Amino acid sequence: MRQRLGIAQAIIHKPNLLILDEPTNGLDPEGIKEMRELLINLAKEEKMAILISSHNLAELDNLCNKVCIIKNGEIIETSGISEIKQESERNYNIFEINNTEKIKELLPNAIILNVNKFKIDAEKEEIAKIIELLVKNNISIYEVKKEEKSLEDAFFEKTGGNIIE
Numbered sequence: 001m002r003q004r005l006g007i008a009q010a011i012i013h014k015p016n017l018l019i020l021d022e023p024t025n026g027l028d029p030e031g032i033k034e035m036r037e038l039l040i041n042l043a044k045e046e047k048m049a050i051l052i053s054s055h056n057l058a059e060l061d062n063l064c065n066k067v068c069i070i071k072n073g074e075i076i077e078t079s080g081i082s083e084i085k086q087e088s089e090r091n092y093n094i095f096e097i098n099n100t101e102k103i104k105e106l107l108p109n110a111i112i113l114n115v116n117k118f119k120i121d122a123e124k125e126e127i128a129k130i131i132e133l134l135v136k137n138n139i140s141i142y143e144v145k146k147e148e149k150s151l152e153d154a155f156f157e158k159t160g161g162n163i164i165e
Contacts, residue, residue: 003023003027003035004031004035007020007038011042014048015048016049017048017050018051020050020053021052022053022054022055022056024059025056036062052064057150061081061151061152064081065081066078066080066081067079067081067084077158085151091121091123092111092119092120092146093144093146094113095117095130095144096117096144097116097139097140097142098140098142099115100112100114100115100117102137103118106133107130109121116142119147127144
């Protein structure tokens with residue numbers, strides 16, 4: 001209730017900029033959903049800029065369109081969330097197949113995820129060759145998709161885990 005009261009006090013005068021620190025902290029799942037909807041509505045309908053400071057990267061991933069990553073008190077990245085999630089040293093593709101038993105001998109760089117899934121760092125042009133190799137070895141392919149990186153993945157890639165030096 002304190003979080004909701006604080007938000008109400010902050011928006012009563014319809015500011016151009018709303019600055020929030022951990023706005024969903026301590027809220028139950030329903031409260032988090034309501035807060036997210038309120039903030040999205042304020043940004044769209046009231047044209048309010050909202051700056052959120054939070055450690056909850058999954059929530060920011062659902063709520064924000066831009067991010068500023070800070071490491072040791074210094075800004076190391078500022079960009080759109082979709083752009084920061086696309087920047088990667090790796091280009092993993094996830095394959096769902098009937099069995100991963102032979103995968104390591106066929107594709108030594110593959111990472112086995114479970115008995116029916118593996119991922120491999122491969123460029124778009126290499127996917128067709130991998131599929132051809134699997135089919136030639138009587139491996140049924142059910143799905144191939146590019147691994148979706150989360151904001152948390154991007155954060156750790158950019159900061160190296162944000163270990164204070």
